Amino acid sequence: MTQTVKAAKKPSASKAAAPAKAKAAAPAKVKATPEAKAAPEAKKASSKKKSALAFPFTSIVGQEEMKLSLILNIIDPRIGGVLVMGHRGTGKSTTVRALAEVLPFIPRVKDDIYNRTVEQYVEMEAAGKKGVPAINPDEVKTEMIPVPVVDLPLGATEDRVCGTIDIEKALTSGVKAFEPGLLAQSNRGFLYIDEVNLLDDHLVDVLLDVAASGKNVVEREGISIRHPARFVLVGSGNPEEGELRPQLLDRFGLHARIITINDVAKRVQIVKLRREYDEDPEAFIKKVTREQQKLQKKIVAAQDLLPQVSMDDKVLTDIARLCMNLGIDGHRGELTITRTAHAYAAYKGQTQVTMQHVREIAGLCLRHRLRKDPLETVDAGEKIERELAKVLGEGEAAA
């Protein structure tokens, strides 16, 4: 096991960890140690279980597009998340749920339910509270936590997503206390929605709103709260189950496509690893610990390198031309390519973004931004590749 997740044991915070753990227990048919049935009173204690097991990220065979997209989003969360669409049974949710184990650690104010940094904490706590003495940042205690991964199940209701009044406190002591929702828990982390194309319209509205502003504003039941909610949105689904709303589609930075692996050797390998894992998950995870740590280190190194990565104006011009030629509306396309290319260069340990980097990630960034013609027979990826070649050709000719 790479990291033994040590979530804070304060009730509110341990709740935050609960969904994260369930998610870890997920992969297919693993007989994860069943949690004791939570009795009503034991509710808050039920999540004390240390850390559940997930099929290791580095042991996932193939599906490079998806893995790269996730890694790039860890390196630079501003890329804006990833949408993974594709065939059933190809490891979409397994991969996302495996992510938690390779994520780096971040500092937050100790036991803070919103995972705030010291600066955010000081700013938010001081604002709007007259008479409260300013908080000295040096006195605020911090702790290191793994980047949170929060699972948003389809059946979630709005109050659990946004947060609401703590009813028990309200009933027993008449205090109006805020009980944070999933958006609070996912601040500075990942918010994962499986079957995102089936998510209820109403929740989609909420998500779009929060994703755009980075803040969750709760004005209900006599509560007025705003808290930071900046998360990397990860969605997955099967396009045959339904379409994704265009506004939501546009919100995702990257779009990874995933298809059935039809290579026998690879599939044999998948089966072999899976069976080995099912037989003894702990031993299996132990065996790949080094791999996992290696990846984690590589990601952290890329994060550190990112500020030094630079890009020539010429590359930027080419990117702009590419987006223009493809008829992409707005500027999110260029922006996403630029950020993603930076992260990709950093991941490769390089400090200069080249068109080669751009070429490798352009499909991920633009696939879902092309105007959609349902009867179009040319694959979006090919179209992008073709325009890219044109842009590069022009670029060379001009030079």
Place this chain on the structure above:
Amino acid sequence: MIAFTDIVGMDLAKQALMLLAVDPSLGGVVIPSAVGSGKSTLARAFADILPDGTPFIELPLNVTEDRLIGGVDLEATLATGQRVVQHGVLSKAHKGVLYVDSLSLLDSSAVSHVMDAMSRGAVIVEREGLSEVHPADFMLVGTYDPSDGEVRMGLLDRIGIIVPFATQNDYRARKKIVSTVLGTRDSEDTNDELRMLRGLIEAARVQLPNVSMTQEQIKGLIQTAISLGVEGNRVDIFTIRCAIASAALAQRTEVDDEDLKLAVKLVLVPRATRMPEREATEEEMQAPDEPPPQEEPADEAEDENAPPDESDADADEEQEETPDMIEELMMDAMETELPDNILNISLASKKKAKSGSRGEALNNRRGRFVRAQEGEMKSGKVALIPTLISAAPWQKNRKEEKAKKGIKTGALVINKEDVKIKKFRDKSGTLFIFMVDASGSMALNRMRQAKGAVASLLQNAYVHRDQVALISFRGKQAQVLLPPSQSVDRAKRELDVLPTGGGTPLASALITAWETAKQARTKGISQIMFVLITDGRGNIPLKAAYEPDAEKAPKEELEKEIEAIALTIQADGVASIVVDTQMNYLSRGEAPKLAQKLGGRYFYLPNAKAEQIVEAALS
């Protein structure tokens, strides 16, 4: 109740259930079968062969979301003043069986929750102020009648075994069934048989970890899955587990050919998207989608920590050996595959099966609970927690006030304005069923325009939650090319190849569309619109579908047939439009007549364009 061992026939389904009992990680068994075949009796008898105390939970079709996933226990919460959690049906089935009769009729939101629970082995409850994880690792046993519609693919993907569709038993078996029902069998025999069977399964469970499988066998199964065009990689695990369970059941320690055949039959064949004979042509068509066979070295490097893989080394000899084996497996498995010809329907039975009037979307009662809003208690389901929440802050004041007036109060004072009712998602949209005449010379154009119209409707479908289905008719009978769908991707794929030419089985098209409409109704879609694109001249009778020499029929008979169906459809409250594509000078007025019979509107668009069709459908 009839015991597992007393059930006659359906041997394959029995075998499937026994395999599941041996290895519950197969996920489940789905049994598609016609009405009255005893499939639900068998499924319920499954409990007989499971260890004592295994939960067996039946999921009612009309289950509400809070009962399914769990939520707040009203009574206990009110009694104690503390939030008391009630586990949902899914978590009650933990370590046991969840049984769904008429699986294809389960509504889509419930299906999503079942799928989600199966993928996690747990239910995540994030609702009504609760945030909990309940374990829910269960086997799903589902039975359904394929004429009620199909089960969602995403769900089937998580269920290991799909029993090939079986028709009715022969008369000898039926005789035995009757004698069993009449109780002529000795109950002692039954008990002995049951005991033996349980012992067998118990022994197989013990044997399970000792069964081994060769690399070649695994490769063979994977290659079979690929050549059958089965989607996804999850299926590989299921075939392997199935073969191993089969070997364990036979008390062997090695998987043999019989086990492999069984696995192909129960896991792969029902998911096949193509038959291996046609592989070459299919491959050509799908070529752009398929990844190149060569693999980048980068991938290999990633797996280096795994034990050395001999796949590369013996890949060559493998190529020579496996094709034979696969072919043999396939052929054997194929023999059991029965034609899914369930379209032998007579008009008389149809009329009887007529469903009720057009339903309204009940958005205060059913569907997905989204949020609570103010409202009267009578007008819907009361959302308890939101109601309590809005009442909570005022408790102190209210109690004091009431006390002043000398009114005694209970633990809580709830006023009318506190009451919140649940708002459910209104999931109704319109289902547009396109029927396109693919016969004759103009067919190509009609088809293209219909495709355009389908695509255009789907692009806007999200906003209205509309769905589109497409039925083409030519030759002897109509065919559903695109079942009701919202997916542009799927429409694109299904409509890629559209054969045209031949006779005009108009009656068959109408019946098929009506069947589709009825299925959609059971899934909560109440508004249905038929869009019929044709010249209105049917010339193939219904019976041509199963009587090859019945193609010729007198004109009057044909007209009568169509009229009867059209009137029935009209009476059933389905809206229709007829788009006439016949050139004016050729028309004998069949299409307007048809529109009249259907009680629908008539559009004369001899050069129908996609946009015009959409406009007509939406107007």
